[in-house]
Structures are given as C-alpha cells and as structure tokens.
Amino acid sequence: MKVIAVTDRRNCARPLMEQIDRVCASGVDMLVLREKDLATEEYSRLASEAKGICGKHGVELCVNTFADVASDLGVGTAWVPFDAIERGRPGVGRLGVSVHSRAEARRADELGADFVVYGNVFETACKPGAPARGFGELRMICIESDIPVYAIGGISPANMQAVHDCGVDGICMMSAYMLAEDPSAVTGRARSLLERSEHAQVPGDPVEDGLLPRPDAQARNRPRLDLGPARVGDDAVGETLPVGDRL
Numbered sequence: 001m002k003v004i005a006v007t008d009r010r011n012c013a014r015p016l017m018e019q020i021d022r023v024c025a026s027g028v029d030m031l032v033l034r035e036k037d038l039a040t041e042e043y044s045r046l047a048s049e050a051k052g053i054c055g056k057h058g059v060e061l062c063v064n065t066f067a068d069v070a071s072d073l074g075v076g077t078a079w080v081p082f083d084a085i086e087r088g089r090p091g092v093g094r095l096g097v098s099v100h101s102r103a104e105a106r107r108a109d110e111l112g113a114d115f116v117v118y119g120n121v122f123e124t125a126c127k128p129g130a131p132a133r134g135f136g137e138l139r140m141i142c143i144e145s146d147i148p149v150y151a152i153g154g155i156s157p158a159n160m161q162a163v164h165d166c167g168v169d170g171i172c173m174m175s176a177y178m179l180a181e182d183p184s185a186v187t188g189r190a191r192s193l194l195e196r197s198e199h200a201q202v203p204g205d206p207v208e209d210g211l212l213p214r215p216d217a218q219a220r221n222r223p224r225l226d227l228g229p230a231r232v233g234d235d236a237v238g239e240t241l242p243v244g245d246r247l
Contacts, residue, residue, distance in 0.1 A: 002029040002170030003190050004062075004150060005177040007050075009035055011125075012178045017049050023177050024057035026184040027191075032079060032172065036065040044069045051075060067092055085111045096150070100133065105141045105149070113147060117172065120153025121163055125175065135166050142167030157189040164194055 005028045009016040024031055033050050035043055043066050051073055054061040062077040063070035067090030070078040079096035082104050089095060089112040096115045097108040105116050118141055122132045132154065142149050150170035151163050160171050171194075173186070180186050 001164065001168075001194050002148075002150070003187060003194075004028065004030045004032060004170050004172040005183075006032040006064075006152065006172050006174040007034050008174050008178045011175065013181055016046070017053065019178060019183070020050055021053050021057075023180075023183040024053055024059040026187040028059060028177075028183075028187055029170070030060040030062055030077070032062040032064050034064045034174070040066060040069065044072065047073055047075065062096065063092075067095075079117060082108065085113060099141070102137060102140050102144060105145055109145065109147050115148040115150060115169070116141070116145065117150045117152050119151060119172075121151050122154025122159065124154040135162065138163075138168070139166045157186060157193055160190060161193055161196075 005023045007016065007020065012019050014022075020031060031050065031054055033043075033047055035046060038046070047061075047063055047066070047069050051061050053059075060077055061075050062079050063073075063075050064079050065081065065084075067078040067080055067084070070076075070092050071090070076093040077096070078090060078092040078094075079098070080090060081098050082100075084090070085095070085097050085108060094114045095112065096117055097104075097111075097113040099105045099108055099116045099118055105118070108116050118133070118138050120133060121135070121138060138149075138151060148169035149167070150172055151166070151168045152172035152174075155163055155171055155173050156176040157173075160173075163171055171190070173190075176186050177183055
C-alpha cells in the first residue's frame with residue numbers, strides 16, 4: 001500500500017520546497033508535484049528542485065499533467081488527465097491517469113496506463129462544489145482493474161481506513177501533508193492505521209459484514225471460473241467468479 005503526498009503551494013505550512021523536503025523525509029512512497037496551473041517553464045523549475053529532494057530521500061517523484069517536463073527532466077513517472085491519454089500515451093516510463101468511473105478505468109488500462117487515480121472520494125477544498133464520489137464505484141474499479149488503483153480527494157488519516165478497505169493500492173493526501181507542521185506524524189499515523197485496517201470494520205459495509213468478498217489486490221488477479229448461464233425467471237444471466245471465491 002503506497003502512501004502518496006500531493007503538493008499544493010497555495011495551502012502550505014511553509015515554503016513549498018521546504019515542506020516537500022520534510023514530507024519526503026517522513027517516509028512517503030511517492031510525491032506528486034501537482035502545481036498544474038503554472039506555466040510550463042515555472043513548473044519545470046519546481047520539478048527540477050523537487051527531483052533533487054526526492055532523490056535525496058529515495059522517494060518516487062510523479063510529475064502531474066506536464067508529461068513533457070517529466071521526459072525532459074528524466075523523471076520516470078507522470079500522471080495525466082483522462083483526456084490526455086486518449087490523444088496518445090505520453091513517452092514516460094510509468095503513467096498514471098485520472099479516472100472517475102469504471103468505464104474510464106478500463107479504457108485507461110487499454111490505452112497503456114500503468115496505474116489509475118480515482119477521485120474525488122470525499123468532498124475536497126481543491127474542487128469546491130464537486131460532490132463526493134464515495135466508495136461504490138471505487139470498490140468495483142479495484143475488483144476489475146489489472147493495474148494499481150490509487151484514491152484521492154479529501155483523504156486524511158481520519159478517514160483513510162475506509163478507503164483502504166475498498167481494495168486500493170495507494171492513498172493520496174494533499175492537505176494533510178501540505179498543512180502539517182510535522183509531516184512525519186502524518187506518515188506515522190497513516191502507516192499505523194493501514195497496518196491495523198485489515199481487522200477494522202466499517203459499519204454497514206457488506207464487504208466487512210461478510211456478505212461480499214473483499215476486493216483486495218490479490219482477488220482481482222486470481223484466475224476466473226466461468227460458471228455459465230444461470231436461469232433467473234425467463235432471462236439467462238452469465239456469472240463469473242474468481243476461482244478463490246467458488247461457492
């Protein structure tokens with residue numbers, strides 16, 4: 001499970017590069033440089049600085065939106081909007097794509113995405129007025145996807161356990177890290193919660209209540225057993241289950 005920090009220079013506890021240094025030192029797995037409103041030249045300057053900091057701490061840097069900057073700077077990971085990959089896969093080693101539905105997640109995979117990022121899970125200040133998308137679609141994407149699924153949008157240590165239980169491979173946090181006086185406390189709490197979350201229950205969740213199988217990363221990669229059409233009334237309904245979930 002990846003713990004991922006996302007930047008926001010406009011809502012930051014201290015100068016951006018200083019905060020990035022502290023966040024990377026805290027032990028996150030990836031830093032996403034999100035400042036996508038900047039001109040390309042200014043973004044490139046920030047990305048060059050961030051690359052040095054991430055390299056010092058052994059943290060993966062992900063360039064957001066500006067895939068050409070990633071190529072120019074030799075950054076191996078980029079994350080682009082869904083419409084960008086529809087125009088052609090950028091020439092980066094590892095590509096993430098923003099998705100908002102199961103259909104977009106499937107299409108991104110077909111077009112060569114290496115991971116997808118689903119959001120916004122909760123309401124978030126960076127997208128005022130955008131309603132929370134919740135857990136239902138996220139769970140199904142995690143079940144169906146053959147590539148890693150990350151979640152974003154209003155996530156913090158206070159609510160990340162429920163997101164983790166959807167079966168995601170990574171959790172992105174922006175405000176929790178950018179506004180933190182001590183980012184190491186955020187990372188420490190996140191790691192602790194994620195370690196305990198396998199045994200935590202979410203009230204009213206059919207997965208946690210044992211009514212549905214857990215949509216973990218292993219389940220979605222298991223070989224599938226075709227049970228053939230089952231007759232329901234006058235309609236034939238085909239059903240396929242993971243081999244490990246045979247009844």
